[in-house]
Amino acid sequence: xxxALLADLRARGLIFQIAGEDDLPAxxxxxxxxxxxxxxxxxxxxxxxxLVPLLMLxxxxxxxxxxxxxxxxxxxxxxxxxxxxxxxxxNTPEVVSGWVAKLQQQVSRFIEFDDGPVSAEVVxxxxxxxxxxxxxxxxxxxxxxxxxxxxxxESVKQRIEREGSGISYTEFTYMILQSFDFAExxxxxxxxxxxxxxxxxxxxxGGIDLTRRLNGNQVFGLTMPLITKADGxxxxxxxxxxxxxxxxxxSPYAFYQFWxxxxxxxxxxxxxxxxxxxxxxxxxxxxADAERQGRPEAQAILAQExxxxxxxxxxxAAAQRITESLFSGSIEDLAEGxxxxxxxxxxxxxxxxxxxxxxxxxxxxxxxxMAGSGKQVKDALGRNAVTVNNRSLGWEDNARVAASFExxxxxxxxxxxxxxGKKKYHLFEIGA
RNA sequence: GGAGGGGUUCCCGAGUGGCCAAAGGGAUCAGACUGUAAAUCUGACGCGAAAGCUUCGGUGGUUCGAAUCCACCCCCCUCCA
Numbered sequence: 001x002x003x004a005l006l007a008d009l010r011a012r013g014l015i016f017q018i019a020g021e022d023d024l025p026a027x028x029x030x031x032x033x034x035x036x037x038x039x040x041x042x043x044x045x046x047x048x049x050x051l052v053p054l055l056m057l058x059x060x061x062x063x064x065x066x067x068x069x070x071x072x073x074x075x076x077x078x079x080x081x082x083x084x085x086x087x088x089x090x091n092t093p094e095v096v097s098g099w100v101a102k103l104q105q106q107v108s109r110f111i112e113f114d115d116g117p118v119s120a121e122v123v124x125x126x127x128x129x130x131x132x133x134x135x136x137x138x139x140x141x142x143x144x145x146x147x148x149x150x151x152x153x154e155s156v157k158q159r160i161e162r163e164g165s166g167i168s169y170t171e172f173t174y175m176i177l178q179s180f181d182f183a184e185x186x187x188x189x190x191x192x193x194x195x196x197x198x199x200x201x202x203x204x205x206g207g208i209d210l211t212r213r214l215n216g217n218q219v220f221g222l223t224m225p226l227i228t229k230a231d232g233x234x235x236x237x238x239x240x241x242x243x244x245x246x247x248x249x250x251s252p253y254a255f256y257q258f259w260x261x262x263x264x265x266x267x268x269x270x271x272x273x274x275x276x277x278x279x280x281x282x283x284x285x286x287x288a289d290a291e292r293q294g295r296p297e298a299q300a301i302l303a304q305e306x307x308x309x310x311x312x313x314x315x316x317a318a319a320q321r322i323t324e325s326l327f328s329g330s331i332e333d334l335a336e337g338x339x340x341x342x343x344x345x346x347x348x349x350x351x352x353x354x355x356x357x358x359x360x361x362x363x364x365x366x367x368x369x370m371a372g373s374g375k376q377v378k379d380a381l382g383r384n385a386v387t388v389n390n391r392s393l394g395w396e397d398n399a400r401v402a403a404s405f406e407x408x409x410x411x412x413x414x415x416x417x418x419x420x421g422k423k424k425y426h427l428f429e430i431g432a
Numbered sequence: 433g434g435a436g437g438g439g440u441u442c443c444c445g446a447g448u449g450g451c452c453a454a455a456g457g458g459a460u461c462a463g464a465c466u467g468u469a470a471a472u473c474u475g476a477c478g479c480g481a482a483a484g485c486u487u488c489g490g491u492g493g494u495u496c497g498a499a500u501c502c503a504c505c506c507c508c509c510u511c512c513a
Contacts, residue, residue, distance in 0.1 A: 166508080166509070230470090231470080233459085261468070263469065263470065264467095265470075294466095295466095295467040295469080296467080299467095323468090326468090327468060360481050362480090371461075371462095372460085374481075375461090375476070378481080379461075379475075380462055380463090382462085382463095382475090383463050384463090399481065420461095421461075421463090423468055
C-alpha cells in the first residue's frame, strides 16, 4: 500500500530526511495511519512555499492515510525561530486568530474531508495550549527538554552563536510548543507521522522524543527539501513580491505567469514537486522538450497543473484567457466583452476619467502601479518600451497624456491596453 | 550594574567636516539578444517632468558648511558581575 508511496516520493525528490526510516515503510503498509503537518499563521494567506507540504498531505491521503492540517493558532503567537536570522515581531492575538480562520479555509482546498476513514481534518493547537497554565507547562512538558540539547540544534545555532543577533526566551520555547503538538495529536488522533520542510527537522525530532517520553509511542518524521532555484535566488519571490495562494492577493493570472516563467533548469524538478503527474510522464515531457528546438513545453504544463490545483478550472481558464490575448493574440481582435472579462479575470486595470488625467505619463503609469517610480517610467519611455494599444510612446509624449490616449484610438470607445516593457500590462478604462 | 562594539539609501557594506544623494557588490527595473527563458552586454536605480526637495537610529548643538564633531536619548550585540 505505501512503501510504493515512499518510492514515488523519493523519485520525485520530495524526501529530505526521515526519522525512523527503517520502520516507516512497514508501518505505512500496515494500515491507515494518521499524519500531520503544521502551518503557522504569519500572514493572512499561505504562499507557494506551503504548497509542497499541502500537496504532500494529499499524496499521503491518496495513498490511503489520514491527513491532519494543523493551523498554528498558538505557535503563530510565538514565532518559529528556525533558521531565521532575526527575532520576529509579535502579532496581536486578534490578528493571528483572523489569519487562522483564513488559513483553515485555504488549507481545506487541498485535502479531501469526506473520504471515509482517511477523511482529512483541520486542527488548531490553540485548542490544547490556550488554557494550559505556565506551571503545568513547565512541569509536564518543559521538564523533558534539555536546554543543553536545545541550544545544539542547528536551527537556532546562528541565533545563539552569531554576533549581531540573539534569541528571546519566547522564540526559544517554540520548539517545545511544536513538540507538544505532536505528542498531543498522537494522544488525540493516534497521529504517528509529522511532515515538514527541512527547516523543521529540529522541531519534528523534538516532538518525536517528547511523544516517546509522554506517551511511550514511537512516531515518525519526514522532511521535504528546501525548494531551490538553479540560479540561487530564493524560490517563491518575484519582483512584485511573494506569490500567494489567495486569489485576492495574487491573481490567478499572475500566479499562472509565475510558473510560466520558470527556468528550464528548474521546471522538470518542479513538475515533480508541484503536480500529481506521474514521474514517467514528466520524464517523457523532458525528453520531448530536449528533442524539440526552441521553447520547451514544460513550463506551460507546470503553470496549467499548479494553477488548476490552487485556483480551480475557472481560475486557470481566466489566467489562460489573459495570457492568450496578451501574448499570442492581437488585441484589436478582442471583443468588448473580452476586455471587460480580462479585467474581471485579474488583469491589472483601472478606470480614469479624462478630466482627471495627471500632467504626465510618469505620474499616470506610476499611479496605476505599472512602475515603482517616475524614473522607471522615464527610462522605459526613453527606450520606447511603453505602448498604448500597440502604439509606441516616447519621452516626448510624457506631458502629452491626452494625446497618448486619443479617443479615436480607444478599443470599443473606452479601453486602452498599456504595456510597459515586455510583460507588464495594464488596462485603462477611460471615461469622459 | 560594569566594560566594549554597533545602528548608513531594498539588502550587504564603504564613507570620520566641504569634491556626498553618499564607493562597491547583490537585488530590482528597462534596452539589445531570445523562447514572455538562461547567459552576456548596456542603461537606470531617494522623490520629482523640471526647478527643486528630503535622507545616513532620535533630539538638540558647534560650524559658512555635518552621515562625519559635541551633548543627551532610544535600540541591538559581545564579554564581565
